[in-house]
Amino acid sequence: MSLLSVARDGHSRLVVTATVTTTQLAVGFVSLLLACTRRSWLPLLKSRGPLDYLAEDGDDFESWGGELLRWITDYRKNCKKSHVISRVPHNYLIEGPMALPGSAPVEPEGYRSIMSDLDSKIVPGLTHWEASNKFFAYFKPHASYPAVLGELLCAGLNVMGFDWIASPACTELEVVVLDWLAKFLRLPSKFLSISEGPGGGVIQGSAGESAIVVLLAALKKKEAELKGKTGGRQNMVVYGSDQAHTIIFKGSKILGVEFHEINTVDSDYKLTAKALEAAMAEDERKGKVPFAVVATTGTTSTCVFDPLEEIVEVAKKRNLWLHIDAAYGGAYACLDGYEAKFAGLEGADSYVVNCHKKLLCPFDIAALYLADRNPVLAALGVESEYLRNEASESGAVIDYENWQMPLGRRFRALKLWFVMRRFGTVGMRDHVRNGTVLAERFAGKVKQHDDLELACAVSLSLVCFRWRGEGEGKLVGLVGGGGAGPGAEIKAVLGDKEKLEALIGPAGVGGRRDGVVEELGGVVEKVAREVGKDRAAVAAAVNEVLDDERKHAELLKAVKDTGNCFIIHTKLRGEWCNKYVIRLACGGVEQRGEDVDGAFQVIGGVLAHLKKTREVAKVVV
Numbered sequence: 072m073s074l075l076s077v078a079r080d081g082h083s084r085l086v087v088t089a090t091v092t093t094t095q096l097a098v099g100f101v102s103l104l105l106a107c108t109r110r111s112w113l114p115l116l117k118s119r120g121p122l123d124y125l126a127e128d129g130d131d132f133e134s135w136g137g138e139l140l141r142w143i144t145d146y147r148k149n150c151k152k153s154h155v156i157s158r159v160p161h162n163y164l165i166e167g168p169m170a171l172p173g174s175a176p177v178e179p180e181g182y183r184s185i186m187s188d189l190d191s192k193i194v195p196g197l198t199h200w201e202a203s204n205k206f207f208a209y210f211k212p213h214a215s216y217p218a219v220l221g222e223l224l225c226a227g228l229n230v231m232g233f234d235w236i237a238s239p240a241c242t243e244l245e246v247v248v249l250d251w252l253a254k255f256l257r258l259p260s261k262f263l264s265i266s267e268g269p270g271g272g273v274i275q276g277s278a279g280e281s282a283i284v285v286l287l288a289a290l291k292k293k294e295a296e297l298k299g300k301t302g303g304r305q306n307m308v309v310y311g312s313d314q315a316h317t318i319i320f321k322g323s324k325i326l327g328v329e330f331h332e333i334n335t336v337d338s339d340y341k342l343t344a345k346a347l348e349a350a351m352a353e354d355e356r357k358g359k360v361p362f363a364v365v366a367t368t369g370t371t372s373t374c375v376f377d378p379l380e381e382i383v384e385v386a387k388k389r390n391l392w393l394h395i396d397a398a399y400g401g402a403y404a405c406l407d408g409y410e411a412k413f414a415g416l417e418g419a420d421s422y423v424v425n426c427h428k429k430l431l432c433p434f435d436i437a438a439l440y441l442a443d444r445n446p447v448l449a450a451l452g453v454e455s456e457y458l459r460n461e462a463s464e465s466g467a468v469i470d471y472e473n474w475q476m477p478l479g480r481r482f483r484a485l486k487l488w489f490v491m492r493r494f495g496t497v498g499m500r501d502h503v504r505n506g507t508v509l510a511e512r513f514a515g516k517v518k519q520h521d522d523l524e525l526a527c528a529v530s531l532s533l534v535c536f537r538w539r540g541e542g543e544g545k546l547v548g549l550v551g552g553g554g555a556g557p558g559a560e561i562k563a564v565l566g567d568k569e570k571l572e573a574l575i576g577p578a579g580v581g582g583r584r585d586g587v588v589e590e591l592g593g594v595v596e597k598v599a600r601e602v603g604k605d606r607a608a609v610a611a612a613v614n615e616v617l618d619d620e621r622k623h624a625e626l627l628k629a630v631k632d633t634g635n636c637f638i639i640h641t642k643l644r645g646e647w648c649n650k651y652v653i654r655l656a657c658g659g660v661e662q663r664g665e666d667v668d669g670a671f672q673v674i675g676g677v678l679a680h681l682k683k684t685r686e687v688a689k690v691v692v
């Protein structure tokens with residue numbers, strides 16, 4: 072007859088309907104009492120199962136869902152004013168004043184209290200990747216609003232598209248949008264699912280996962296070709312440049328094969344056919360078995376493009392799998408004028424482009440295209456009795472579980488579908504182009520600055536620059552260039568990565584091992600004597616070369632400390648020693664010219680201050 076209502080907090084209520092008898096009234100009373108004292112009353116409420124906790128969540132979801140979307144919009148607006156890099160101390164959520172409880176709450180909590188912690192505890196620990204116009208680090212991500220809605224829908228629907236029957240729309244939308252994307256990016260038709268051949272696209276979680284999938288397929292293919300006579304996995308070699316992303320190295324580790332990293336210092340950081348040939352010939356002499364090549368179109372450090380056409384020829388000659396890592400650079404194939412950079416793609420076996428980099432989607436959506444799906448199916452295909460179904464057995468459908476490592480798969484195509492429809496190819500192309508325009512704008516300022524120089528040609532939306540240094544020039548003037556002359560001796564010590572790191576530390580913050588310092592001092596002494604130059608002048612020039620990394624590290628740190636510009640560094644092998652290079656990646660969805668100008672102002676201001684205040688570190692005295 073009555074309704075017993077126990078309020079738990081301001082937002083959710085539990086409601087128990089009961090016909091009241093004296094005993095039940097007593098039970099109800101006790102439950103109420105226990106609930107009020109926050110003791111364990113749940114077992115007493117027999118009618119309350121796990122589903123009851125969700126009974127009201129539909130309404131909550133709608134109202135709090137709206138609230139959350141508003142929260143995200145506000146966050147994206149407000150974070151522009153904040154320090155771009157989070158400044159919380161280590162372990163801040165684990166211990167100390169901002170720590171979260173050590174165990175999960177026993178009783179359900181309302182959204183309001185969760186949201187309150189979101190503001191007070193989570194936001195301070197965020198580095199503002201997405202919406203801050205001061206973020207120029209890594210590669211600027213682009214989770215556009217339509218893609219965020221697609222992501223929400225993906226979670227809301229929560230279908231598992233491991234095979235076609237599990238949710239036909241999940242598979243078929245993926246086929247359709249990946250073909251749309253392939254056309255937008257002007258990929259060879261062999262990569263499209265609608266093409267006559269055995270090719271097609273599949274969404275993977277990342278470029279890293281994609282690399283493992285295709286390298287495994289390549290490995291199995293070569294093993295089958297050689298009928299197992301390979302000398303074992305440790306004897307199998309995949310080739311790429313020293314500029315290839317470390318995921319290739321990681322993938323090789325996982326597969327138990329060797330990654331032959333080819334030095335590109337003499338070829339403008341590009342993988343050349345000549346170097347590739349030489350590396351393979353050397354390995355074959357040792358009895359090793361090449362099985363795959365990875366070329367990169369848009370390397371992570373400097374966005375260099377490996378020359379695909381000549382690499383294709385080397386791979387073809389030995390019947391090797393050619394994978395193209397276009398994780399970042401691939402998006403730029405939509406722009407006119409970039410055709411030459413992608414020439415040769417026709418000869419690739421696989422190609423990956425991350426939609427979560429330049430293509431407006433949040434992580435995780437990597438589009439992997441295969442010229443022939445069969446080697447991947449042979450490597451990863453499994454038959455599970457519990458998944459057998461007529462559609463699969465008809466052979467007329469795609470079952471994506473056999474194209475990937477896990478079984479389960481999210482409906483990730485939704486986010487790309489939302490993006491492609493909401494922006495149109497015109498909007499997407501404008502977005503990609505915007506990054507290149509901003510990069511040119513920043514580079515123009517670098518070129519005009521007395522103390523800065525471009526470290527390499529601007530590529531895509533990336534500018535790599537350096538604080539000019541005189542050390543190398545002075546050294547060459549004093550003792551001669553590398554070659555076989557006395558300069559070679561100094562160069563040899565400076566070029567020894569291990570020794571150098573002992574001197575200046577891997578992060579450029581002073582390692583200094585006295586043995587190494589003494590050795591370098593000795594070499595300077597000897598060379599100065601040989602060439603009849605002032606020892607102090609030679610030492611000063613060497614110090615300046617050594618100081619190069621340290622001054623860049625100081626500049627970078629000071630820029631980041633302002634909170635108004637987040638940039639990172641990379642290192643390139645140089646003539647005398649590794650070169651410290653600062654990377655500025657632009658082109659966020661909302662980034663404009665004035666943001667790039669702002670970044671330049673911050674960097675210029677910090678540099679001017681350091682120039683006045685810092686001293687060249689004296690390693691050799």
Ligand code: PLP
Binds near residue numbers: 367
């Ligand atoms: N390949 C290249 C060229 C990249 O630049 C990156 C990341 O920046 C990756 C691969 C790694 O991508 P993912 O995180 O999708 O594995």
